[in-house]
Each structure stands twice: as C-alpha cells, then as structure tokens.
Amino acid sequence: xxxxxxxxxxxxxxxxxxxxxxHMELTERRIILVRVYTDQGVVGLADVDGPPAGDMACVQLxxxxxxxLLVGKDPLDIGARNKDMFYVLDKLGRYRSLESYVLGAIDTxxxxxxxxxxxxxxxxxxxxxxxxxxxYASLGQLPLGKIAEEVGKRAExxxxxxxxxxxxxxxxxxxxxxxxxxxxxxxxxxxxxxxANSGWNRAxxxxxxxxxxxxxxxxxxxxLPPYDLTGYAHLAANLDTPVAMGEHEIFNRYDARDILLAGxxxxxxxxxxQGISEVVKIAHLASAWDIPCIPHFFGPAIRFAAQxxxxxxxxxxxxxxxxxxxxxxxxxxxxxxxxxxxxxIAVPEGPGLGVTLNEATVKRxxxx
Numbered sequence: 001x002x003x004x005x006x007x008x009x010x011x012x013x014x015x016x017x018x019x020x021x022x023h024m025e026l027t028e029r030r031i032i033l034v035r036v037y038t039d040q041g042v043v044g045l046a047d048v049d050g051p052p053a054g055d056m057a058c059v060q061l062x063x064x065x066x067x068x069l070l071v072g073k074d075p076l077d078i079g080a081r082n083k084d085m086f087y088v089l090d091k092l093g094r095y096r097s098l099e100s101y102v103l104g105a106i107d108t109x110x111x112x113x114x115x116x117x118x119x120x121x122x123x124x125x126x127x128x129x130x131x132x133x134x135x136y137a138s139l140g141q142l143p144l145g146k147i148a149e150e151v152g153k154r155a156e157x158x159x160x161x162x163x164x165x166x167x168x169x170x171x172x173x174x175x176x177x178x179x180x181x182x183x184x185x186x187x188x189x190x191x192x193x194x195x196a197n198s199g200w201n202r203a204x205x206x207x208x209x210x211x212x213x214x215x216x217x218x219x220x221x222x223x224l225p226p227y228d229l230t231g232y233a234h235l236a237a238n239l240d241t242p243v244a245m246g247e248h249e250i251f252n253r254y255d256a257r258d259i260l261l262a263g264x265x266x267x268x269x270x271x272x273x274q275g276i277s278e279v280v281k282i283a284h285l286a287s288a289w290d291i292p293c294i295p296h297f298f299g300p301a302i303r304f305a306a307q308x309x310x311x312x313x314x315x316x317x318x319x320x321x322x323x324x325x326x327x328x329x330x331x332x333x334x335x336x337x338x339x340x341x342x343x344x345i346a347v348p349e350g351p352g353l354g355v356t357l358n359e360a361t362v363k364r365x366x367x368x
Contacts, residue, residue, distance in 0.1 A: 001117070003075050005037040006067040006106065008059045010050060011365040013328040020141035022167035022199030024052055029329050031300040032058050033362065034102075036109040038075055042116050044109030045353060047302040048101050049273065061102045070106070075113045082107055082277055096251045100274065107275030108306045108353075115352030122354070123312035123347055126280060130312050133345050135322040136161030136191065138298065141168065144175060151192075152183040154324065158343030161191035161218060161319055167199020170208050177215045191218035191319075198222050198248070202231035209239045219244040219267050232264035242266035247296035250274070256282045260289050269296040272307045283314040290316075297321040301333040305353040308338065312347040320345070332361045 012030045019026040030050030035043050048058045069084050085103045089095050115122045137154035154162045164180050166173040184192045200208050200223040219242040224231045226248035236243040246269030250256050259265050268286045270279050283293035293316045297307055311317045322340055331337050334355035348354025
C-alpha cells in the first residue's frame with residue numbers, strides 16, 4: 001500500500017453565542033480537514049485547528065512540506081512515517097510548532113488507515129480496556145447567578161464532572177466556585193473542576209489556590225502561563241488541590257518528562273492534536289508515575305473520535321472532556337455523530353476511528 005495524496009480542506013462555522021475563557025474568546029470554529037489517500041482506496045481522516053486556536057499556515061505546511069515526504073510511502077508503517085515527519089521538527093528544534101500539529105494530524109490519519117485495513121477499531125489495535133467513556137461537561141464563562149443552574153443541569157444529565165472557568169478576575173474566583181459548589185457537593189458523584197486558562201500570576205498563585213481549597217476541587221487546571229514550569233512546580237508543592245496542565249505545555253513526550261521530573265503537575269492533559277502515537281506514549285509515561293492522563297479537548301469532530309479511541313485503551317484514564325457548546329462542524333461532520341448520552345459515550349466499534357465523513361456537512365461548511 002502506498003500514500004498517493006494528502007489534502008487539506010478548510011471548514012468554518014459560527015457558534016450560536018461567543019464562548020469566553022480567561023485567555024481568549026471563541027466566536028467561530030475553523031478547522032483544516034486532513035485526508036490521507038492510498039492506492040487501495042483507503043482514506044485516513046484527521047484535523048488541525050484553524051484560527052483562533054490554530055493557524056491557516058498549516059494548510060501550506062500540509063501541501064508543501066509534509067505531503068512530499070509521504071507520497072509513495074507505506075501508510076501502515078506508522079513508526080517510520082513518524083520518523084520521516086519528526087525530522088522536519090528535529091532539524092531546527094521546532095518541537096513546539098505548527099509543524100507538530102500537522103505531524104499529529106497525519107499520524108492520527110495513519111492510525112485510521114491501519115484500522116480500516118485490518119477492519120479493527122483503533123482502540124483494539126492499541127489494547128482495548130473499555131467500551132464506554134465517562135464524560136465531564138466543559139463550560140465557558142458564566143455570569144454569577146447563572147452558574148448554579150448550568151452546573152446543576154449538567155449533573156442531572158449524568159455527566160461525571162463539570163468544569164467551570166475562572167481566572168478572569170482572580171478576586172471573583174472564590175465566588176464563582178462557591179456558587180458551583182452550592183449544587184455540587186464534594187461527596188457527589190459528579191466532580192467539580194476549575195480552569196483558570198493561565199489567568200493567574202506566579203506571585204499570587206499559591207494565595208489564590210489556597211483560597212479555593214475549601215471547595216475540594218477535583219483539579220485546578222492551567223492556572224499559570226505555559227512557560228512557567230518552575231512556577232507550576234512551586235504551586236503544586238504548596239496546594240492540596242491537584243494541579244492539571246498540558247493543553248499548552250505538552251507538545252511531545254519530552255515535555256511530559258520534564259513536567260513529571262519537575263513535580264509540576266498531578267494530572268497530565270496532552271491534546272490529541274499531537275497525534276495518537278505521541279499521546280499514547282505520554283499516557284504510558286504518566287502511568288509509570290501513577291499520574292492520570294486526561295487529555296484536553298475543545299476541538300473538532302475527528303480529533304474527538306481519536307480521543308475516545310485512545311481513552312478506551314490507556315490504563316490511567318479517568319474522564320473525557322466534552323464541551324457542551326453547540327458546534328455544527330463537530331456535531332454534524334461525522335457519521336455517527338459522537339454525542340453524549342446520559343453523560344457517557346460508547347466507544348465506536350467501526351474500523352479505524354470508527355466514524356465516516358458526512359460529505360454534505362463538508363460541502364456546507366467548506367471555504368476557500
């Protein structure tokens with residue numbers, strides 16, 4: 001089997017209302033749909049973020065840099081293809097780069113091809129452990145007075161956890177978490193987490209964190225800027241609340257190694273934009289430290305399918321992030337659509353990632 005083409009198609013849609021975080025606002029979703037074609041008609045699927053979380057420069061990287069490396073090569077030799085692609089990053093030290101996102105997407109597409117050729121779901125190729133995944137509801141910013149209602153609603157829907165957003169004005173964080181705690185008690189089945197989206201600073205982070213400890217959060221996510229590894233280590237050492245990080249800090253297993261050695265996190269949160277191969281390596285590394293791997297997700301449909309497949313196979317899984325905001329590209333792009341049912345999702349048993357493209361949706365949201 002040989003790779004014959006690698007294509008990039010840009011899709012765009014708007015959210016029904018803006019989603020606010022401490023570090024950005026989302027009004028629309030742009031993704032780059034990646035397809036890897038083979039001479040036997042098997043096509044692997046993946047995606048890369050467009051703005052604001054990603055960059056349209058990835059389109060040219062796919063077409064001009066990575067496609068020439070791959071055409072004519074065997075897609076089933078995933079390790080060899082990763083070695084070929086990693087050279088693009090390695091030769092100039094571009095480990096944290098747009099190139100790493102493209103590498104991750106193509107890696108995911110290759111796993112999709114392998115599953116389709118062997119007629120097996122990816123999670124079985126990785127070593128399946130479970131057929132159902134517990135989800136936690138991931139929320140955007142909510143005004144005081146509306147938090148309890150929304151958090152209670154998600155708990156009633158069966159989600160195993162709810163993540164609220166803090167860090168906009170740190171002096172309001174305690175009030176935000178207090179309102180959420182009014183409907184979710186520490187002993188409840190549904191866990192409560194808070195994401196500061198790097199909204200705190202090192203000088204006051206311990207103070208802010210200790211102020212929240214009475215609420216017994218299941219974890220405190222990304223309180224500091226991504227570059228402040230020593231700040232994270234200091235914070236983690238001084239809080240009882242578990243500190244989670246990885247969305248903006250982990251681009252590869254070497255980043256994960258450094259975080260673990262520094263004692264900078266109690267939970268690792270890589271993103272599947274780094275590809276199935278790399279995230280599985282990161283999960284196994286974290287497992288050796290008895291640390292959960294709970295990948296970050298606020299992305300498109302194909303990546304969510306990949307995440308579900310990975311979480312079905314790793315031993316240090318706990319929960320899966322599930323953004324509740326309606327995103328047409330995410331919920332309409334695949335058959336079947338991967339939607340929560342009573343706070344859970346069944347792991348697709350179809351070959352590869354277990355989903356196929358809804359071509360009508362691709363046509364509807366494709367942009368030049």
